[in-house]
Amino acid sequence: MVSDNELVDRLREFLSTSDLNITTNSDVRRKLEKDFNIDLSDRKVFIREQIDLYLESHYQVNQENENNEEEMEEESDQGPSAEVKSEVSEEDPEEVEEEEEPEEEEEEESEAVAKVKRRSSKKKPAKKNETGKRKAGGFTKLCSLSPQLQKITGVAELARTEVVKRMWHYINENDLKNPSDKRIINCDDTLRELFGVDTIGMFEMNKALTKHIWPLDSDGVSTITTSGSVNSTANKKRRKQEEDEDSDEPKKEEKQKNSGMHAPLRLSNALINFLGTGESELSRPNVVKRIWEYIKQNGLQDPSDERQIISDETLKELFHVETHRGIGVTKLLSTHFIKAEG
Structure with a gap:
């Protein structure tokens, strides 16, 4: 019998090398069935939840990388003294996290983010121009x-x-x-x-x-x-x-439509009202991104533990919880994505 940990490790490994625009939940399940030579029909829900966790951690790491790149650009504009000051004052977030002793479930979720971080850090750095700065694009x-x-x-x-x-x-x-x-x-x-x-x-x-x-x-x-x-x-x-x-956008959207992890899903009325844009269909990663934008712009992360989100009245109306872990946003959103009939 294959353990959950073995499935999750293989799932993350597969997704890290896959094109998320065309890879579907079924593709992932079939890949796991082939690798382990077992039938996973009864574990569809578990696999979908693990895919959601991976996508959310993938988004969070991308956001952190973008923020780090912007900070590095700002520091290079300010001169070497700012860089030295930054190096001295910054703490390694991974070392800080290691000092804490989270519960088992939180450790698993943090590991999901950490694994994506490690894979992301292995990517080649962006090419630099003659002045040594990363070329803006x-x-x-x-x-x-x-x-x-x-x-x-x-x-x-x-x-x-x-x-x-x-x-x-x-x-x-x-x-x-x-x-x-x-x-x-x-x-x-x-x-x-x-x-x-x-x-x-x-x-x-x-x-x-x-x-x-x-x-x-x-x-x-x-x-x-x-x-x-x-x-x-x-x-x-x-x-x-x-x-x-503009002409490229429809092509990209058409390519992504009804395919992969970025396929648009029908939204619940509560989620449509929360977003306030009138859009009735959006991809899961797009919705997660907007939820995090709302959380960050309104300072809803617990200052003592930023993994914890403290719901304001608007978020509470959507999720019906007072607090939740940030990594659990996708799970809370699952009831707001409506499956197409037939």
């Missing part, structure tokens, strides 16, 4: 900002990830979250000029920001003139680039 690439957005960020060019950080800093600094529903942002005059509405949902904000974030041309020249109008030549480039990006 994707969401870390500098972009031009609209005049309205510049009023909040204070600069004309910024990476998308940094724009979102500064937006939340502005919102928190000016106490613009709706006290009765922290998913809602009450717009002041500056945000009203930016978004054109009196209130906006936190999950709608990123989409609304896209029209205010423009790519720089290949020479790093801003597509915005000093007067705030868009340069006609640069505008054509920008529009073409946006069209290319």
Whole structure:
């Protein structure tokens, strides 16, 4: 008889080398059945839960890696003294965790994250350019900002990830979250000029920001003139680039639709209401990402143990629990994904 630990180890090993866009739960189960030469039909639920745990730990590690990369970029901009200071002051999170003595179940869950971390750390580092910095690309690439957005960020060019950080800093600094529903942002005059509405949902904000974030041309020249109008030549480039990006998005979505771990699932009414975007279908990783965004932006992690989440009224209404472990978000979400009939 194959033990749960053997199944979990093989499952994680398989997922770590698989394309999650096309790999399904059935693929994983069939792979395990082949490897161990047994029938696992009666353990479908267990396998699905372990896949969910892997996906959540995979997301958390990716988030940590992104944050670390951003911090390293900021430190390199500040000079070597900042790097030295950082090295001296930082503690190894793994060493801190080893000092604690969590319960058995927590140890297993922490091990899931640790294994993904170890595999992630084995990946080759990003290529560096001549100056020694990691070449910026994707969401870390500098972009031009609209005049309205510049009023909040204070600069004309910024990476998308940094724009979102500064937006939340502005919102928190000016106490613009709706006290009765922290998913809602009450717009002041500056945000009203930016978004054109009196209130906006936190999950709608990123989409609304896209029209205010423009790519720089290949020479790093801003597509915005000093007067705030868009340069006609640069505008054509920008529009073409946006069209290319927009045309790529449907292809990516079509490729991922109804396939793998990123297949869209029908959402419960409670989850639709929580997200507030009107979307009735989303992939499991996408929903997990948004839940974590809500948790982090509203400071719901227990300061004494960040693995523990303390529900506010809105999260309590969704999950019906006062507290839960962060690694258990996917399990709590399971009742909010509705299986298609037939």
